[in-house]
Amino acid sequence: MPRSLDGLVLAPVADQAPGQVGARTRFTYHEQDGEIWAEYAGGDVVRGHLVGTRSDDRLDFRYVQLGHDGTTSSxxxxxxxxxxxxxxxxxEETWEWExxxxxxxxxxxxxxxYDS
Structure with missing residues (x-):
């Protein structure tokens, strides 16, 4: 299994559509006993959270975020x-809005x- 995500900061390599996660968004990941969670913010996102599980090299999680325009999305x-x-x-992510x-x-x- 690849190394733990705990304490790592990750960022998108490209912008998504307006109002979504973008290259200025930073995710701070945590991992313990097959559970993963992260806080994120930056760009069009005021605050976001994700929570889910890890099995080997696969993550399965749900996310929720607040945009600068006051809308929430999940x-x-x-x-x-x-x-x-x-x-x-x-x-490498495949996502779908709910x-x-x-x-x-x-x-x-x-x-x-140096990148942050």
Whole structure:
């Protein structure tokens, strides 16, 4: 199993649609005994949380977020945990909104202290 996500900060490699997670969003992950959770904020997101499970290199979680426009949104995501050649972690994600229409894929990668 790839290394633990606990304490890692990850960021999207590209912007999504307006009002969603973008390249300025930062996720701080936590992991313990197969449980994962994270807080996130930045860009169009004031505050977001995700919670779910990890089995080997797969994450299954739900997320909820508050946008700068005052709207709330929620959805479901499945992610593959990949270790990059430089030792950083990448999550390859397939997500779907549950509070509105829409779905897609995204990639988030571990940021170093120089990237934050």
């Amino acid at each position: 959805g479901h995501c499945l992610s593959a945990v990949v270790e990059l050649p430089d030792g950083r972690v990448r999550l 509070s509105q229409s829409g779905s897609g894929t995204s990639v988030v990668e571990q940021v170093t202290e």
